[in-house]
Amino acid sequence: MASPSITPTFSSGDYLKFFGAGALAATLTHGAATPIDVVKTRIQVDDSMKGLNMVRAARQIVAKEGASALLTGFGPTAVGYLVQGGGKFAGYEFFKKKFIDLTGSQEKATQRRTAIYLGSSATAEFFADIALCPLEATRIRLVSQRGFATGLTTGFMRLAREEGLRGFYSGFIPLLFKQVPYAVGQFSVHEAAVEFIYRSIGTERKAKLTQLESTGVELSSGVVAGVAAAVLSHPADTLLSAINKGAGDPKQGVTSRMFTLAREFGPRRLLLAGLGPRIVMTCGLVAGQFVIYAQCKTLVGAPPGIEIHKE
Numbered sequence: 001m002a003s004p005s006i007t008p009t010f011s012s013g014d015y016l017k018f019f020g021a022g023a024l025a026a027t028l029t030h031g032a033a034t035p036i037d038v039v040k041t042r043i044q045v046d047d048s049m050k051g052l053n054m055v056r057a058a059r060q061i062v063a064k065e066g067a068s069a070l071l072t073g074f075g076p077t078a079v080g081y082l083v084q085g086g087g088k089f090a091g092y093e094f095f096k097k098k099f100i101d102l103t104g105s106q107e108k109a110t111q112r113r114t115a116i117y118l119g120s121s122a123t124a125e126f127f128a129d130i131a132l133c134p135l136e137a138t139r140i141r142l143v144s145q146r147g148f149a150t151g152l153t154t155g156f157m158r159l160a161r162e163e164g165l166r167g168f169y170s171g172f173i174p175l176l177f178k179q180v181p182y183a184v185g186q187f188s189v190h191e192a193a194v195e196f197i198y199r200s201i202g203t204e205r206k207a208k209l210t211q212l213e214s215t216g217v218e219l220s221s222g223v224v225a226g227v228a229a230a231v232l233s234h235p236a237d238t239l240l241s242a243i244n245k246g247a248g249d250p251k252q253g254v255t256s257r258m259f260t261l262a263r264e265f266g267p268r269r270l271l272l273a274g275l276g277p278r279i280v281m282t283c284g285l286v287a288g289q290f291v292i293y294a295q296c297k298t299l300v301g302a303p304p305g306i307e308i309h310k311e
Helices: 012-032 034-045 054-065 067-071 074-103 106-111 113-144 152-169 172-201 203-207 211-244 254-272 275-300
Strands: none
Touching: 012 034, 012 074, 012 275, 034 054, 034 067, 034 074, 054 067, 074 106, 074 113, 074 152, 074 172, 106 113, 113 152, 113 172, 172 203, 172 211, 172 254, 172 275, 211 254, 211 275
């Protein structure tokens, strides 16, 4: 039986603070990226924009529909990642604590820290995606099917009325293929990068870090984690983009189409096509999230996350 002294006790109020900080971090970063998502999705699904780069496609959308069109789907994005981000960050803190306690000692937890990071991030993302999926389905309809609805509420209600749970969760498994590797790269590599930085500067220097320097640690480790998150989630993102363009047999389910297209594309296309721009965008999202999360936790007086780094 795990000793209760292995990890500090977190109250429901502490988890609420984790949730709030994570929610704000995710919704601010993903909300700011809404115009990029709109242009990317329209290139994928609109035949008139095939072959256009991001800048030319954005100009065409603004010229035909006005600048406000670049914010299509902002509501579902903001609300979806508010819930998903809060669940992911608070869930990571929760499952990390549980898995550390299961090891039975701080020493064993440190030895198995990579497995703890991987398991905590994957489990937290799974449950967060249950909340995200209906809102992500609504966002995709609003962006890809012009005239579907006027906003989040009307789009959500129409999808619920016409297709029910099946419409909300038909893309759940493909979403997991994309989001779970993303979260695993985001949290596991961030932990490893932070550990590397702290071991490099030493315990004494770490204790004297200023607020600005601590932010620099979060930012730099977040950039590294962003690269990992982009690389790990890119194959699924490539397949989902192809499906949005109409690739594969429409008679197959989304998951079956993903596996069929994966065989057709081959490793090179899956791993490398469009990876550069995705890394740039993901580095900004992930680094921004960790910086905002750390700052928000400080502002609301949330306890620090549990460290099992090797000194």
